[in-house]
Amino acid sequence: MADDLAVELAGITKRFPGVVANSDIHLEVRAGEVHAVCGENGAGKSTLMKILYGMLQPDEGTIKVNGDPVRFKNPSDAIKVGVGMVHQHFMLADNLSVLENIVLGAEGLHGIGAKARKRVAELAKRTGLNADLDIALEYLGVADRQRVEIVKVLYRGARIVILDEPTAVLVPQEVDDLFDTVRQMRSDGFTFIFISHKLDEVRTIADSITVIRRGTTVGTADPKTTSSRQLAEMMVGSELPSPETRESTVTDTAVLTVSALRLAESGSARAVLDDIGLVVHSGEVLGIAGVEGNGQTELVETIMGMRRASGGTITLDGRDITKLGTLARREAGIGYVAEDRTRHGLLLTQPLWANRMLGYQTRKPVSKGQWLDIAGARQDTQRIVDAYDVRTPGIDVAAAALSGGNQQKLVVGRELSGDPKLLIASHPTRGVDVGAQALIWEHIRQARADGLAVLLISADLDELIGLSDRIVVMLRGRLVSEEDPATVTAEDLGCAMTGSAPREATQ
Structure with a gap:
């Protein structure tokens, strides 16, 4: 059966200073299958995929592709033998056309003229990419951007494709479309390695599953006979968490009021x-649903003072903050979990205790009057590390040394530690494992019960439905509907988000 293996990793070990990221990992992926790799944040999945893609080299172990031993020095070596990777955060240029994005860096394959265009058009048809090849990428939705990434990998000759968290920003209908594409390509002989934290999706698309825990392989599973709860048990040693919030804690006290808000391009x-008009009350989670690119990011950044509103008012706890700067708004009582923690939430090169200070440099426990309190920052950082299970060798390591999920737990811990009146949580569990997800949900639920007002933006519709007291839907920069989480389904939300009718209504 070894002849059927597209990828074989044996005894892969990778050490970093103070951390063993991978320890004697074994992975076998058969040709023409979708093989899922599951594990909690920090389990070593990303490190393992970077080794397979040539971004890192193992300290020990062997790699075989299609039965042949390989040793990749860089991604170019991996691409040469047919291994490609679609990253969670797209590697695309908004100001270039679809065609230019795909061909860029691979001009030697088919040139930049008619031959290249013909090949891209063939691959676009195969993957369901229907966008004009000459349109600028910035005008594409997230699902088409993802298809551009897939075409880009295939254009370079990949037959083994690593998909890293491919459904993180897709609505249910887009996930279905992606899975249809993957199944069609699998029937054409392509092999996929699928990285995801969404266990129900893993069981839907995967032919087989390998589970990694704390840097080592703990077992394989058959998605046809293994439940999501059993997978969660293998991953983190606990049952699959649920975001469901049962009892209401909503009060009549309006914390955030947004009236007639307008933002011009x-x-x-x-x-x-x-x-835009909305109200968030004390003890309430107001969820905002919408396909990315419909104004959610701009709304959050306008409330935070990162963008200047063209019209309307923003009131926090009865105080007009429309003209205040970002720091003043944070000092007035807004906590902010940014959708991109690496751009707006952390200084990756700085130690954890320095990141604890961000946005709170004028307040206790990280300041004394006009002076920063380093000892106070260090002490409170250690408290957050302990309370939020941030897995780190210590508080002096750079934030970049943490896995994405542990970075997120640090950010959530910092923002909830500032005693906010309002928490803006933008995709608070994106890319985190089920254990970290459960912890973040529990802290949000507890803060809500203590009277915190929460504005929740998430692409995870189950998370929105489970945590929210009310849900509003954004489409093309406007609020188009309000939904009751007790009765709405993920499919209903997906239809509202895309402006389409429910499936039963179209039959």
């Missing part, structure tokens, strides 16, 4: 946000 009269 830079240099244009076109409205990115148009007549």
Whole structure:
């Protein structure tokens, strides 16, 4: 049966200073299958995939591709033998066309003219990419961007494709479309390695599963006979968490009030946000659902003062903050979990205790009057590490040394430690494992019970439905509907988010 293996990793070990990321990992992926790799954040999945893709080299172990021993010095070596990787955070240039993004860096394969265009068109048809090849990437939705990434990998000759968290930003209908594409390509002989934290999706698309825990392989599973709860048990030693919030804690006290908010596109009269009005009460989680690119990011950044509103008002706890700067708004009582923690949430090169200070440098426990309190920051950072199970060798390591999930737990811990009146949580569990997800959900639930107002933006519709007291849907910069989490389904939300009718209504 070894002749059927597209990928064989044996005894893979990778050490970093103070950390063993991979320890004697074994992985076998058969040709023409979708093989899922599951594990909690920090389990070593990303390190293992970077080794397979040539971004890192193992300290020990062997790699075989299609039965042949290989040793990749860089991703170019991996691509040469047919291994490609679609990263969770797309590696694309918004100002280039679809065609240019795909061909860039691979001009030697088919040139930049008619031959290249013909090959890209063939691959676009195979993957369901229907976008104009000459349109600028910035005009594409997230699902089409992902297809551009897949075409880009295939254009370079990949037959073994690593998909890293491919459904993280997709609505249910887009996930279905992606899975249809993967199944079609699998029937054409392509092999996929599928990395995901969404266990129900893993069981839907995968032919086989390998589970990694704390840097080593703990077993394999058959998705046809293994439940999500059993997979969670293998991954983290606990049952699959649920975001469900049962009892209501909503009060009549309005904490955040947004009235007639408008944001014009830079240099244009076109409205990115148009007549937005919403209220979030003490003890309430208001969820915002929407396909990425429909104004959620701009709404959050306008409330935070990162963008200047063209019209309307923003009131926090009865105080007009419309003209205040970002720091003043944070000092007024807004906690902020940014959707991109590496851009707006952390200084990756700085130690954890320095990251504890971000946004709180004028307040206790990280300041004394006009002076920073380093000892106070260090002490409180250790408290957050302990309370939020941030897995780290210590508080002096750089934030970049932590896995994505542990970075997120640090950010959530910091923002909830500032005694906020309002927490803006933008994709708070994106890319984190089920254990970290459960912990973050529990802290949000507890803060809500203590009277915190929460504005929740998430692409995880089960998370939105489970945590929210109310849900509003954004489409093209406007709030188009309000949904009751007790009765709405993920499919209903997906239809509202895309402006389409429910499936039963179209039959």
